[in-house]
Amino acid sequence: MTAATRSGQRLGAIARQRELGLLVILVVLGAAVTLRAPQFLTIANLSQVSVLASVTAVAALGEALVILTRNVDLSVEATIGIVAYVVAVSLESHTFSAPVAILFGIGLGLLLGIVNGVLVAFLRVPSIVATLGTLSVFRGIDYFIAGSHQVPLAGLPEGFTDPARSDVFGVPVFVLVTVILVAIGTVILRSTRFGRQVYAVGSNPEAAAILGIPSRRVVFTAFAACGALAGLAGVMWVMEFGTINGTAATGAVLAIVAAAVVGGVNIFGGSGTLAGAALGALFLGFVANALPLIGLSQFYLQAIYGAVILAAVAADALILRRLQRSRTRRSGR
Amino acid sequence: MTAVTTSATPRFGWTRSLARWETLLVVALLGLIVLGNALSPFFLTAGNFANLIAALMEVAIMALPMTLIVIAGEIDLSVESAAGLASALLGFLWMSHVPLPIAILIVLAVGALGGLLNGLLIARGGLPSLVVTLGTLALFRGLALIVLGPIGVSDFPEAFTAVGFGHVPGTVIPWPFVIFLVLAVVLAVVLHRTWIGRHIYAIGKNSGAARYSGVRVARVKVGLFMLSGLIAALAGIILTSRLSSARADAAQGMTLTVVTVVLLGGVNIFGGSGSIPGVVLAVIAVAVMQNALRLASVTVEVQSIALGLLLILSVVIPTSAHRAKSAIERVRGGRPPPPDSVPRGEQRIPSVEEEPS
Numbered sequence: 001m002t003a004a005t006r007s008g009q010r011l012g013a014i015a016r017q018r019e020l021g022l023l024v025i026l027v028v029l030g031a032a033v034t035l036r037a038p039q040f041l042t043i044a045n046l047s048q049v050s051v052l053a054s055v056t057a058v059a060a061l062g063e064a065l066v067i068l069t070r071n072v073d074l075s076v077e078a079t080i081g082i083v084a085y086v087v088a089v090s091l092e093s094h095t096f097s098a099p100v101a102i103l104f105g106i107g108l109g110l111l112l113g114i115v116n117g118v119l120v121a122f123l124r125v126p127s128i129v130a131t132l133g134t135l136s137v138f139r140g141i142d143y144f145i146a147g148s149h150q151v152p153l154a155g156l157p158e159g160f161t162d163p164a165r166s167d168v169f170g171v172p173v174f175v176l177v178t179v180i181l182v183a184i185g186t187v188i189l190r191s192t193r194f195g196r197q198v199y200a201v202g203s204n205p206e207a208a209a210i211l212g213i214p215s216r217r218v219v220f221t222a223f224a225a226c227g228a229l230a231g232l233a234g235v236m237w238v239m240e241f242g243t244i245n246g247t248a249a250t251g252a253v254l255a256i257v258a259a260a261v262v263g264g265v266n267i268f269g270g271s272g273t274l275a276g277a278a279l280g281a282l283f284l285g286f287v288a289n290a291l292p293l294i295g296l297s298q299f300y301l302q303a304i305y306g307a308v309i310l311a312a313v314a315a316d317a318l319i320l321r322r323l324q325r326s327r328t329r330r331s332g333r
Numbered sequence: 334m335t336a337v338t339t340s341a342t343p344r345f346g347w348t349r350s351l352a353r354w355e356t357l358l359v360v361a362l363l364g365l366i367v368l369g370n371a372l373s374p375f376f377l378t379a380g381n382f383a384n385l386i387a388a389l390m391e392v393a394i395m396a397l398p399m400t401l402i403v404i405a406g407e408i409d410l411s412v413e414s415a416a417g418l419a420s421a422l423l424g425f426l427w428m429s430h431v432p433l434p435i436a437i438l439i440v441l442a443v444g445a446l447g448g449l450l451n452g453l454l455i456a457r458g459g460l461p462s463l464v465v466t467l468g469t470l471a472l473f474r475g476l477a478l479i480v481l482g483p484i485g486v487s488d489f490p491e492a493f494t495a496v497g498f499g500h501v502p503g504t505v506i507p508w509p510f511v512i513f514l515v516l517a518v519v520l521a522v523v524l525h526r527t528w529i530g531r532h533i534y535a536i537g538k539n540s541g542a543a544r545y546s547g548v549r550v551a552r553v554k555v556g557l558f559m560l561s562g563l564i565a566a567l568a569g570i571i572l573t574s575r576l577s578s579a580r581a582d583a584a585q586g587m588t589l590t591v592v593t594v595v596l597l598g599g600v601n602i603f604g605g606s607g608s609i610p611g612v613v614l615a616v617i618a619v620a621v622m623q624n625a626l627r628l629a630s631v632t633v634e635v636q637s638i639a640l641g642l643l644l645i646l647s648v649v650i651p652t653s654a655h656r657a658k659s660a661i662e663r664v665r666g667g668r669p670p671p672p673d674s675v676p677r678g679e680q681r682i683p684s685v686e687e688e689p690s
């Protein structure tokens with residue numbers, strides 16, 4: 001037990017190093033890109049990058065929570081897409097006022113997350129199959145509702161997209177929202193019973209069950225929260241892009257999972273932080289923004305996402321193996 | 334530690350329930366055919382049958398190695414991108430005036446190499462196949478985009494496009510269906526009649542026990558993923574031939590259908606059981622379903638609702654049935670409940686402790 005706690009602490013320490021490392025990489029990368037393309041390091045560009053990354057980051061927070069419990073949610077992009085369309089179209093048809101539409105979007109995301117949670121936690125469908133299925137179902141419903149209709153920017157009420165373009169004391173509103181969510185989430189994960197249960201279920205499901213931790217309820221809650229955060233990301237998507245049709249956020253899941261994984265959320269579950277996931281999203285946003293500036297085509301982005309996922313997972317496995325080896329040596333086995 | 338719950342079922346138990354699952358499939362298939370016939374008088378014609386089968390052949394071909402991989406307790410999400418990369422690479426090579434037979438060989442080799450990358454990371458690196466193949470899902474698609482860009486290549490010779498598009502002379506049987514059948518027979522023999530197949534089942538049931546019994550777990554897994562990459566490349570070539578067009582976004586979204594077909598065919602998502610005949614049956618069932626939906630003028634996009642539900646149900650139904658059955662047996666026999674309070678999907682993730690030191 002003590003060895004496990006100690007290794008947990010050391011894993012935590014390594015995760016913190018990962019965040020630090022990511023920050024260093026960000027700064028170095030930023031400096032390198034700026035040398036070739038000075039327009040990178042302008043307030044306008046940096047705030048554009050961070051606003052865009054915030055949408056991914058909010059969804060990545062939910063994904064991180066799910067990955068912490070040793071599951072994965074592939075349906076987030078469909079949740080973002082369906083929420084974005086429903087919110088946009090309800091505003092266009094004046095069904096909801098702006099605040100109601102925002103709450104409705106988050107609520108719809110929560111509902112879809114609950115569907116995933118029931119499937120995985122209570123019907124015991126492996127998360128990969130359940131969320132691959134709901135990815136297809138949610139997207140199909142999205143297409144069914146939307147048809148070929150597209151909500152234009154002009155269809156949205158005056159000022160609805162402003163939060164994506166305004167700032168508070170120089171900090172973009174979206175970035176502020178992300179930081180607040182990271183702070184709340186971090187407090188919950190570190191200082192509440194639920195938070196410790198999330199890490200316990202993720203690092204050793206069998207031991208967690210023996211200790212009497214209600215692992216199914218924990219997994220269910222993680223999926224529900226992931227859905228709600230994806231719903232919020234869907235609302236932010238509308239504010240960011242304005243023009244919305246049934247294909248919004250198609251393919252976004254790769255960036256979201258990549259953000260969580262590169263941010264140090266261990267795919268084996270049980271270790272990682274929300275701040276890491278948000279930093280991961282910022283890192284990927286940096287890369288996406290820097291590519292055209294250094295003369296590489298946007299086509300490289302997908303390959304880079306893939307390579308980043310593979311590299312991060314391989315690094316996690318190496319760290320874990322080394323930790324386990326040193327633990328074995330210490331305990332004299 | 335890995336397969337406590339699945340290995341507890343006696344052998345005759347799963348064979349019997351598998352037989353029942355296949356019976357269920359046949360009944361569902363007959364129901365779909367009756368429904369389709371009511372929807373359209375063209376449903377039961379040979380020409381329509383050829384169409385509905387041809388449109389699904391790439392999926393069907395990729396489902397065969399996927400069956401073996403899922404039985405071994407892993408998954409390969411990257412197949413659709415491997416097929417897309419094959420299509421893009423073929424287009425690029427043809428554009429660069431490489432003779433077609435050589436281009437095809439190169440494409441197949443690249444597919445196998447991609448599979449080798451998956452296999453090494455999973456089997457030697459001890460990484461979960463889910464995340465590795467999610468990574469290569471993005472990586473292969475990205476490479477396809479880098480190789481070919483947004484263009485389409487369509488000036489292939491007729492001899493090449495005839496393979497994907499044409500029929501066996503004198504019949505309505507499409508050539509890809511013949512390729513599928515040959516592959517299905519070969520893999521069925523390998524899986525159900527050779528030591529390789531027995532090793533695959535052993536790995537899926539309990540990979541730790543398999544290793545201690547002398548099964549070369551890592552080697553078998555690497556082989557399976559290479560096969561998957563190779564066959565995905567073949568599917569990409571067939572798709573290019575059938576559509577007479579090579580594109581970087583070819584086969585996008587196909588993994589979902591492949592996995593659906595495999596699980597609908599009665600392959601256990603937790604590994605250890607499943608059969609090729611079941612998957613072949615599932616291919617036909619999905620083809621009939623898609624065709625019936627199309628005849629009912631349901632758009633392709635909306636059909637994905639049916640496909641997703643099918644995927645989820647094909648796991649929920651057998652799992653729930655199994656749990657209900659064991660609950661009934663427990664009540665009858667008065668035995669204590671099994672120690673499976675942990676969601677079973679979470680037990681599949683290989684832990685580092687399983688690696689040989």
